Amino acid sequence: MRVLVIEDDDAIAEPLERGLRHEGFDVTRAALGGDALNLIDSGSTFDVVLLDLGLPDMDGFSVCRQLRERSETPVIVVSARGDEVDRVVGLELGADDYVVKPFGFRELVARIRAVARRSGPERSTEEEARVDLGGGLVIDTRSRRVLRSGEEVPLTRKEFDLLALLAADPGASFTRELILERVWDPHWYGPTKTLDVHVAALRRKLGDPGIVETVRGVGFRLRVHP
Numbered sequence: 001m002r003v004l005v006i007e008d009d010d011a012i013a014e015p016l017e018r019g020l021r022h023e024g025f026d027v028t029r030a031a032l033g034g035d036a037l038n039l040i041d042s043g044s045t046f047d048v049v050l051l052d053l054g055l056p057d058m059d060g061f062s063v064c065r066q067l068r069e070r071s072e073t074p075v076i077v078v079s080a081r082g083d084e085v086d087r088v089v090g091l092e093l094g095a096d097d098y099v100v101k102p103f104g105f106r107e108l109v110a111r112i113r114a115v116a117r118r119s120g121p122e123r124s125t126e127e128e129a130r131v132d133l134g135g136g137l138v139i140d141t142r143s144r145r146v147l148r149s150g151e152e153v154p155l156t157r158k159e160f161d162l163l164a165l166l167a168a169d170p171g172a173s174f175t176r177e178l179i180l181e182r183v184w185d186p187h188w189y190g191p192t193k194t195l196d197v198h199v200a201a202l203r204r205k206l207g208d209p210g211i212v213e214t215v216r217g218v219g220f221r222l223r224v225h226p
Contacts, residue, residue, distance in 0.1 A: 001048065001112075003050060006033065019105050032058070033062070051076065053079040064090060074097075074157075076115060096184075097115055130142075137206065139167050144160055155205060166221065173221045174220055180195060
């Protein structure tokens, strides 16, 4: 598994690199945000990016946003900034996970593998299906495409995973906790506001504010088209 570590502090980056290599990861390090973006632009590919927010040349949130614009590679923010606002901003900008320093190395490795597993290409036979929800809306989980009246709807990875989960049982209510566990992380301890942000984005992109219904006090469900 190829991991890009974006970290300027040698005292953190060097032991982290050694530890990850010991676990069998192929590690590339960039000390600057600009260097990391240049790697992506030059065609270098990675399975996971570990991103520190306190970089000397660029704001870490800006790097996160630009990484997401350039690539679908999962991003795990690893930062000393543990305030809820920072977590929410990072996740809304496209980070797949957020780890606060100091962190346990074993936990970080587990999170890397979990994020990579969720974003990997392997799908079960049950998931490899086209789901026709009526009203011209079709979800193809194998190709990870959403079509509305034949036109593809551009969704982020998290938006697609959220929609695909709800589409697995249209009309059924999914609790907020279950959605966060399945789409984000089985050990999610962060704020749930990011879920509302993604639901709002889905409604907007699909052009139907009622497609994802709020089940008060429970969570969300996908509306069954007549």
